[in-house]
Amino acid sequence: MTPILIGAAPGHGRFQNRTADAGEISAAQLWEEQSKAVADIVKKQQEHGVRAICSGEFDRKWYFGGFFEKLDGFREVIPKAGKQYPMAAVCEGKIKYTKSPYLENWKLLRSQLPESQWGDAKFTMPPPCYFHLRLGPGKCYSSDAYANDKEFFADLAKAYQQEFQTLYAEGLRNVQLDDPTLAYFCSDAMHDSLRQDGEDPEALFETYLQAHNDCIANKPEGLHVGLHICRGNFAKSMHFSEGSYEKISEKMFSTLNYDTFFLEYDNPRSGGFEPLRFLPKGKNVVLGVVTTKEPELEDAELIKTRVRQAAEIIAQGQGVSVDEAMQSIGISPQCGFASVAVGAEGMTEEKMFAKLKLVKDVADELWPNRA
Template identity: 70%
Template sequence: MSASTLPFHADHIGSLIRPEYVAEAQEKADAGKISAAELRDTQKKAIAHVVKQQQDHGVRALCSGEFDRKYYFSGFFEKLDGFEEVSPVPWDLARLSAAPIAALKKAGKQYPMAAICTGKIGYSQSPYLDNWKLLRECVPKEQWGECKFTMPPPCYFHLRLAKGKCYNTEVYKNDEAFFNDLAAAYRKEIRTLHGEGLRNLQIDDPTLAYFCSDDMLKGLRDDGEDTDKMFEMYLKAHNDCIADRPQDMHVGLHICRGNFSKSMHFSEGSYEAIAEQFFKTLNYDTFYLEYDNPRSGGFEPLRFLPKHKNVVLGVVTTKDPQLEDAELIKSRVKQAAEIIAKGQGRSVEDAMQNIGISPQCGFASVAVGAEGMTDEKMFAKLKLVQDVAHELWPDRP
């Protein structure tokens, strides 16, 4: 199977409901009450358990549940040379015009953590190798290819920190120089992880979808940003990060819109505004897109999906424990397939081979799951995805 082949028609995004004992260990480590090694032992135990649960339920891809990190975006930037962690983040460092920051401040919450570039970016150690090993060591070597590992996007803090605060302007004179060095670090990390057996990498980006939002764009423009150039810069940064990756490394991109609850999210608006440029520019093998409710718009933007790319439709929500209707999911997938097929000049049957389904996001991307979601209900959601996929693609996993 080539790296560009869709790994699974039934997939999931990566984060799973975090056991309470893991959250408690993280709090104790933050407070200095237990050592980093003790926290790691707790995470290792939890990852082994959740991987066994996924195996027992036939869930793929096999993931760590992201129990190896405090937040889905933590543990990478702050371990590169040249970055320093700031926690919590003072409001004067944050981009208050950005929807996620504004929502946190309005809710009376702190912006929990940021990594600020204070020196020249370097790669003297792998930020995530130990994390990958926590997952890899839970399965036999022949199953390493069934595992998926997640990383944050290069533009994560650039968007969320105030203009001019993301990096030291005495070290980097402009965004281009900053992203060039950052992308070089990503490429080294990808090669390191590949050398240790990783074959399925997913970048989680809750940034690009903000360019679908009129409110978000207005806020950025009020900050003096040229949003068209900013979007182009972010797309280039993504491509630079995954350039020259090993041929047998599958790399996917998950576009997230915020996943705190049924009522709280950070971005809405159809993908139409960015779709053509997004699909035709980015060099990812697979796009994981959120389609669990009307705020994401219809499937029409998928007409721009190139023939050699895959899309995984996030048609099952993780923000509500109520199970979706299987027949409705199947009809929605077929609707998407018809749009893709027409846009590509292919048959619907052919287009279906490049389509998968999944929950729209992780179950606990920021360590806290949706209200009412339990392990039992989470695995019921994942089984629903499997059952529907088995009916739509009976000959493929």
Template identity: 45%
Template sequence: MSSAPRNPPFRAEHIGSLLRPEELVKKRYAVADKSASPDELVPVEQKAIKEVVKLEQDCGIHSITNGEYSRHQFWGTFFETLEGMEEVNMREGGYDQSIFRAYAPDVKSFMHAKTIPNSVTVATGKIKHTRNSSFLPEFEYLKTLVPESEWKNIKLTLTSPSWYHFRYGPKKAYVDGVYENDEQYFKDVAAAYQMELKILYDAGLRNGQVDDPNLAYFCSEAMLEGWKKDKENFQTADEQLDAYISFYNDCLKRPADFHMGIHLCRGNYLEGRHFSEGAYDRIAAKLFNNLNVSTYYLEYDTPRAGGFEPLKNLPKDKNVVLGVVTSKSPKLEDQKEMVERVYKAADYVAEGSGQRREEALQRLCVSPQCGFASHAEGNPLGYEDMKKKLQLVRSIADEVWPGQP
């Protein structure tokens, strides 16, 4: 069995989004309400990205991102730019809210807070990539900020393949007459995803991270109970999880030197709110052994994520980045306690693979549990708090893996 890839991932990682400067947030809203032109946003955005790249470098973080400053929310605009996909919430008269799974954790939270989700994008025609990538400009600008030798370190957050499919009821991610079943829909989304990855790879991207709350929802007892009660479902939750893993694998076909990771969390909404709870135990064996990614960025900052026992399922050729530092509040964790948690996790990895702790540690890294600003407004902590969190992640890594990036 081959060894797990390294550099990336790096011993000290972060998930992608960072707190946006107030000037950037205000300017983007001004563009949205047409009180400012899109051209006015560019210099504000680029200035903020330059500054946040320097922050990452100063904190010793090697997986460089743009803080997701080019986006309003973490999933970006991949689906919205595909041929055949339409933001039906932009239509005059809106849309039928009955298309949603009311028990989907994010939908449940949205409905409770403001009655409608942020974006409602469905397939109203056959899905096809236009060969214009909405992610490519992010990568190209980042390339201008670091030496060519470090381009391979640049990490882009990629949209979850099931992001829109999961929130809608059975066969409601596409309108009647477009697709007969999920298999047809998945096939076209996968083809579009492969085209996106090819464009990014040809431009030099070698480090991708899929941000995916959906798979973690299969750990939620409340979601699973809602699934059982939904008489429209034509497959069990376990069958849907299997279908998603197969679908993801089709989407994520890529060259061997393209490092791909997936971040699973339980939600990271306004004011640091989460959407669901539940340990990884229920999905760990399938997640680690059947999903074709090299690295898992896992939330481990609170008891709602469960214990480290599921890490016994981690294969020897894969990594886990332990999100033991919370990004949801300013309170700074105790470094000694976090180091001990990393060692405890390593012991479970070692037990599962018949290794010593020192060997198991080679497949682990550390990070905040999630991004600091999955949505524009960000979590309830300040810029200096975020900086201290990133510095803490670096210090934990330096203590556990001295001298390793």
């Protein structure tokens, strides 16, 4: 496992179909500007020695966009009920995969890299349960399309599997699903809210775990799949989930078939490292111990101390040495540097790369012999 695994993209979908003076531009002009932005951020990542190179998601309007609404059966809408969000995709017919939603986006990123780096490049996707939780019970899909969640998620999983096959055939080897929904289940307030809506939080959580596993089932041999548990990271560090991973860790780690888990650990809202005692052997965890929401640099020695604390807990849980446990750990920023176009107050591109350099420098000290 590479010790420098960026928890999410350096920027999240900043471009919309408007210019700086709010004038409209065509789709072709938008793609041209997005392509320039992707080329620029890829070049800068290369210059700064970032290994898991990504597009910065400059080719997306939102980090969760570009997938559901391009599958047959979905329609893009502006939510009028449930949890308000800028865009949603509602399923109104049977889900069919007739063309790849992300192939052109992957080709754009790939085109900026020598083929020898394609395997390290990271591509991100939204999770299967994203709009199911956002829109609320009964609003994610039409009853004319699907009778229940099981049928809906089964067809959606087929689309994910086909997309993985398509992208893999075109050279993708490292994909990450960014999921804020699972983090909700860390929160007592969320559990209470679900019960008030007549939902069983435990049953819903199990439904989402199964949906994840079904999506990555039959993945191509050699495709690394990672899961980023996001707690919501917007302007001024606004977020939507607090609470330790304790509520979800045992079931999540023992159930999900991901290769690597990217967990946010940049401030007290995520709790301590104790839930990592449930990490199974053979799985990796990337600790997001450097925040992307504040410009000040963390103390390198404190980061190293925290990582060793996490390693001790994993070692005890797995019955292995601390040195052995360290081989299943990586570090990263806790999320992307701009979950919305505004970004974090005080964060600049220069400070962003300073954060990434800090991650790399600390990782080089913690894992001096790891390639």
